[in-house]
Amino acid sequence: MTINHALQPHSDVDRLYLPRSSGGRGMLQVHQTVEEEKRGLEEYIKDSEEDALKKVNKEKLFNTNETKQAYKKKQVKNRAEKWRNKPLHGQYLHNISGKSDITKTWQWLKNGNLKKEIAGLILAAQEQALRTNAIRAKGKKSTTNSKCRLCKEADETVDHLTSCCKKIAKTDCKQRHDKVAGMIHWNICKKYKLPGAKHWWDHKIEKVEENEDAKTLWDFRLQTNICHTIHQI
Ligand SMILES: [Zn+2]
Incomplete structure (x- = not known):
């Protein structure tokens, strides 16, 4: 997978074999599959009325004493725990827990x-497995400077680069924000029958859109009651 750019070199391996719905890559692990089949076969033989299979059952070839489902559940649970307990790879899980x-x-x-390639890169970023200056300085000791290459102020972590760096807040980060907000704007326009393009990616946003049912504002400063000025659509 690494040769084919699907897995970053320092990315988490346990995560490969977790279901995609739990944040994994949904692959089947060979050893686990063999063990699952052993248990499946044992269950099948145990319930069989056939004489030959009854004899096989007496031999207790596998002697696992657990069902295929129970084994599978246990494996997934252990693997998820292993991932969560790794200080760098599991950090993202701790950060989102209870919030998302x-x-x-x-x-x-x-x-x-x-x-x-893109999925692999995103997962590596979540796992602190990209060679940012902060990681290089702390873990690998290949540099002593942990600071961001752009602003030179804060530690260069993935979180800093994706959401905190002053140098890109007004350019790349704003562009990304506006793209996401633009899609929401397009959906609101559709809902209230305000003018909008056929596809969200072609949507041209006007500062103010209005009809008898709704009014949208784009890129306005709004004063809220807790004295925060927020950027809103
Ligand atoms: Zn920075």
Whole structure:
């Protein structure tokens, strides 16, 4: 997978074999599959009325004493715990726990619309497995400077680059924000029958749109009652 750019070199391996709905890559692990089949076969033989199979059952070839489903559940649970307990790879899980809708968080993985290279990169970013300066300085000791290459102020972590760096807040981060907000704007326009393009990606946003039912404002500063000025649509 690494040769084919689907898995970053320092990315998490346990995560490969977890269901996509739990944040994994949904692959079957060979050893686990063999063990599952042993248990499946044992269950089948145990319930058989056939003489030959009854004799096989007496031999207790596998002697696992657990069902295929129970074994599978246990394996997934252990693997998920192993991932969660790793200080760097599990950090993202701790960060989102109690704050995000976990089912929706992994929806993009379950949908599987992204190229394997991009999915691998996003997962590596979540696992702190990209060689940012902060990681290089702390873990690998290949540099002593942990600061961001752009602003040179804060530690260069993935979180800093995706949401905190002053140098890109007004350019790349704003562009990304506006693209996401633009899709929401397009959906609102559709709902209230305001003018909008056929596809959200072609949508041209006007600062003000209005009809008898609704009014949209784009890129306005709004004063809220807790004295925060927020950027809103
Ligand atoms: Zn920075």
